Amino acid sequence: MSSVAADLTQVRAAAELLGFALARRARPVEGGVYRALLDRYRSELGFKDVVDTMAEGLGLEVLGVPRSGMVLAPEPGGAFATRLADLRTTMDADDRLVFGLVLIGIAAFAYPTDADFDDPETRLVEIVRVDEFIRGSLDALGGLGGVEGSPEERARTAAQVYADLPQLITTQTGRRARGCTLKAVEEVFGWLVEQGAAREAGTLGPDTFHLTDRFRLLVADSAGGAALDALRDARARGEAP
Amino acid sequence: MTGAYGGVISPAADASARDRWRALALTDPVSRLVRNAAHAGIDDADYDLRLLALAAVDVVVGSMGFAREATLDDVVDELTGLASRMCPGRPDQARDAAQTVVRGLLNDAHDQRRFSYRFADLGAPGETVRWEAYSFRLLSLREAEYGPVVVASDQAVTLFLGGLDVDLEDADRALAHVLQRQLDDRRFDAAARTAAQAERTSVGMSATLAELLDATRRDVGSHDWEQEVPDRLVRARRHVEARIGEDDRLLEHVQGGLDAETSPEVRAVSGRIVDLIGRARRVHLDLERRLVGAREVFLTAQVRQRLARRRRLRMLALRDEVLLAVLALPRPEALTVASAFADRALGVSVPRLVRFDDMVDMLWAPPRARESAEPAVEVVPDGDDEAHDVQRYPEPVVGAAREVLSAVTGGGEVRLSTLLDAVPGVAPEEDVTEVAELVLLSALWAFAPDLAAEAEGDVAGEIDVLAGGIEAVDDGVVLAHRFGSGRDLLVALRRKESVA
Known part of the structure; x- marks a missing residue:
């Protein structure tokens, strides 16, 4: 950290940059203010320190600055942290378990090895393939130990709930209905899109999504856990030539 | 280095075997995608998938390094157009064909990993064979500020654009090919023309802006600073911003051409463009300086001419x-x-962000421990429980209210006043007021449920239960009853569809 006190114009610019980063829709297009501030963050150490410090004070952490914009993560319990109430409020305990499992599943599916976290290549994922991958890896989760209430036990239970759900139920109009795993995966993707962590890739067909740099950085920031490790192992083994 | 065949075949063949093998391997993904296309229902007889694959690389290379690179949508759209010309009879299939080709080049079947092949290095006769992995990409996706863009690898550029007899890993060479191709396509001419045009626009804007500011200094009212002038300023600012960004990109791209080994033709054009951009940039910056000062000129003039606008x-x-x-x-x-x-009066709204581990912890919190895991919200103690007990209605009152409300089970609509009239007949005398109150509240609840209060569990259970099956409509008739006043609601059994 530089010991030189920041001047006020720098503080203002730093606040502006964080403002852009918080507005999920803002894009650092060529020639825009956001882009200029991002470039400054990348190239000017003093400015970077001001921004990082200011973010810390707000209960935020800068996870990275990919080309698509600055990615922030909240400190738990801070003003910017997502709470359970911000999610779909009608989720019961089983829904939440499945939601968590799918989230971990997508992360493991897209980034099986640590090298993947540094690879700026955008991943394409499809709903059906994610579901098949999770289904194929349930055994790995079922074998986890752990006492009642431990993350391992939650993973086991989640795998159990997932296994008991049918893969597909359709509504009268032919869409996927609640209560099947494909719908659950679809809903998690919907949420990721809302978070700016995924985008629909309609040109490559329905049910295809890009995972953005934001998602890559979020997963890379994770300390991992029994479930994530098990699924990443399964995935890395599954695709080894 | 010993050659691949260990000098068995010929020294000349030996020397270039590895390179030529690589070139050969690079075309394999295309063959593979043609083979696999049959599974996707694309008939090789209908579409020239190899040509589509070449076209995909061409489209991507055409815009690499420019301010706006080809997005995935651009590439797929372009290929779809070509495919539909190959097989005009099946317009529905063209997009599938285009998708198959793009997916094939991205190696989507293997989750966009690198294509990977093994080269057998035989070494000198008698040595054991060494297997050497060779992996490469053709196309890959990057996220840009305007969406996912497609980039071609150096290998793809060199092979598909430059032919096969070259050093495939030479990045400078790849850039030279890109520039040459863009020059051939007259894209440099177009870029230079755009830059020159933009320069002229900037000169024009500078002139009118200077005039406008002079006029404003004389008289604030001479131009419309509410709407028209800010719009013009915004337009001019956008123009400058866009040009400066675009010119920087082009400059960098072209500078690369001067540094890398390129043809004299490319060098000459590059030099001209660098000069042109340098001049244009000074004009843009001058316009920008005027723009920055413009608002100040207006504000000063305004204060001086005492026409302060109310803003608060x-x-x-x-x-x-x-x-x-x-x-x-x-x-x-x-x-x-x-x-x-x-929007202004309500003040700040805080965006919610996530952290992967916290999200999973939250979702997977064991049900028993959930209360303690919830963030501790500061609750002002207000004797909530006690209040609840006071609010609770005694069982006989609830029973009587239920009986009054049962009048609607006939199926028709009943006026609230009629229900209230029935209260004294049903309830014991000492409970009449309470029963009437409960009936009133239930009707009100049926008319407009307080969902927020319900979610917080803030509603006396009885009202919820009583109002659960009924709905109420306000048709404007006024209620003036001894138990209450307001609107005389029409109460009826809740219809089926509104329950679902």
């Missing part, structure tokens, strides 16, 4: 100048004003 809410009479004025407006206009007002 407290300088308005809320009732007369906002509320009444809005009420008098037609709906769409009123909506604009009201939402603008509300």
Whole structure:
């Protein structure tokens, strides 16, 4: 950290940059203010320190600055942290378990090895393939130990709930209905899109999504856990030539 | 280095075997995608998939390094156009063919990993064979600020554009090919023309801006600073911003051409463009300086000419100048004003962000421990429990209210006043007021449930239960009853579809 006190114009610019980063829709297009501030963050150490410090004070952490914009993560319990109430409020305990499992599943599916976290290549994922991958890896989760209430036990239970759900139920109009795993995966993707962590890739067909740099950085920031490790192992083994 | 064949075949063949093998391997993904296309229902006889694959690389290379690179959508759209010309009879299939080709080049079947092949290095006769992995990409996706863009690897550029007899890993060479191709396509000419055009626009804008500012200094009212001038300033600023960004990109791209080994033709054109951009940039920057000062000129002039515009809410009479004025407006206009007002009046809204581990912890929190895991919200103790007990109605009162409300089970609509009239006949005398109150509340609840209070569990259970099966409609008739006043609601059994 530089010991030189920041001047006020720098503080203002730093606040502006964080403002852009918080507005999920803002894009650092060529020639825009956001882009200029991002470039400054990348190239000017003093400015970077001001921004990082200011973010810390707000209960935020800068996870990275990919080309698509600055990615922030909240400190738990801070003003910017997502709470359970911000999610779909009608989720019961089983829904939440499945939601968590799918989230971990997508992360493991897209980034099986640590090298993947540094690879700026955008991943394409499809709903059906994610579901098949999770289904194929349930055994790995079922074998986890752990006492009642431990993350391992939650993973086991989640795998159990997932296994008991049918893969597909359709509504009268032919869409996927609640209560099947494909719908659950679809809903998690919907949420990721809302978070700016995924985008629909309609040109490559329905049910295809890009995972953005934001998602890559979020997963890379994770300390991992029994479930994530098990699924990443399964995935890395599954695709080894 | 020993050659691949260990000098068995010929020294010349040996020397270039590895390179030629690589070139051969690079075309394999295309063959593979052609083979696999049959599984996707694409008939090789209908579409020239190899040509589509070449076209995909061409489209991507055509825009690499420019301010706007080809997005995935651009590439797929372009290929779809070509495919539909190959097989005009099946317009529905063209997009599938295009998708198959793009997916094939991205190696989507293997999750966009690198294509990977093994080269057998035989070494000198008698040595054991060494297997050497060779992996590469053809196309890959990157996220840009305007969406996912497609980039071609150096290998793809060199092979598909430059032919096969070259050093495939030479990045400079790849850039030279890209530049040469863009020069051939007259894309440099186009870029140079755009830059020159933009320069002329900037000169024009500078001139009119100078005139406008002079006029404003003389008389603030000479131009419309509410609407017209800010719009013009914004347009000019956008123009400058866009040009400066675009020119930087082009400059960098072209500079690369001067540094890398390129043809004299490319060098000459590159030099010309660098000069042109340098000149244009000075003009843009000059315009920008004027733009930055423009608003200041207006404000100074305004203060001097004493025409300060009211900008703060407290300088308005809320009732007369906002509320009444809005009420008098037609709906769409009123909506604009009201939402603008509300947005400002409501203050800050905080965006919610996530962290992967916290998210999973939250979702997977064991049900028993959930209460303690919830963030501790500061609750002002208000004797909530006690209040609940006071609010609770005694069982006989609830029973009587239920009996009164059962009048609607006949199926028709019953007036609230009729229900209230029935109360004294049903309830014991000492409970009449309470029963009437409960009936009133239930009807009100059926008319407009307080969902927020319900979610917080803030509603006396009885009302919820009683009002659960009924709904109420306000048809404007006024209620003036000894138990209450307001609107005489029409109460009826809740219809099926509104339950679902």
